[in-house]
Each structure stands twice: as C-alpha cells, then as structure tokens.
Amino acid sequence: METQVHIPEGEPPATIREVVNALKSQKLKAHHDKASWGDWINIDDAKTVISIESSNGLTTRATIEEAEGEDGILTSCVAAFRKLGWHGEDADGPYQL
Numbered sequence: 001m002e003t004q005v006h007i008p009e010g011e012p013p014a015t016i017r018e019v020v021n022a023l024k025s026q027k028l029k030a031h032h033d034k035a036s037w038g039d040w041i042n043i044d045d046a047k048t049v050i051s052i053e054s055s056n057g058l059t060t061r062a063t064i065e066e067a068e069g070e071d072g073i074l075t076s077c078v079a080a081f082r083k084l085g086w087h088g089e090d091a092d093g094p095y096q097l
Contacts, residue, residue: 049065
C-alpha cells in the first residue's frame with residue numbers, strides 16, 4: 001500500500017534532514033539514501049520505504065511504500081509527517097493527517 005504525503009500549497013519546502021529527524025523522533029531508525037534514480041528514506045530492519053521527491057535537499061512530496069505486516073511503521077511515519085504539518089492525498093484530494 002502506498003500513502004502519498006505533501007506539504008500544503010503555499011508552505012515552504014522542508015529539508016530531507018527535517019523529515020529524517022521527524023521519523024527518528026518517532027523511534028524509527030531512518031536514513032536518507034540518494035541514488036541516481038531518486039531519493040529514498042530507508043528504515044533499518046524494515047521493508048517499508050519512503051520515496052521522497054527532492055531538489056537541492058528540499059522536499060515537498062513523498063510516498064510511503066508500506067510493506068505488508070508493518071502497520072506500526074506506517075503509523076509512526078504518518079505521525080512524523082503530521083508533526084511536520086504535511087497532508088495526505090488520495091483520489092478524493094488532500095486531507096489532514
């Protein structure tokens with residue numbers, strides 16, 4: 001399952017470091033991996049990953065790609081993005097996390 005998250009329109013972008021620190025504050029061992037095909041935030045000992053759109057270390061949008069059976073990690077990821085003031089988005093449009 002994928003969960004789309006983004007900064008509300010008109011708000012300034014966040015740094016990837018801010019996102020990683022927010023995830024760490026939720027007791028997740030998160031780290032940023034930059035590759036030629038994109039930026040990822042991986043969580044130690046988990047299959048759930050976060051694909052994060054970035055430009056020069058700044059980001060406004062990410063996709064949490066939840067691995068099956070890791071519900072607690074998704075809950076912690078959503079809590080981290082909520083704390084940063086991000087919103088979710090689905091077929092019906094944006095919503096508060």
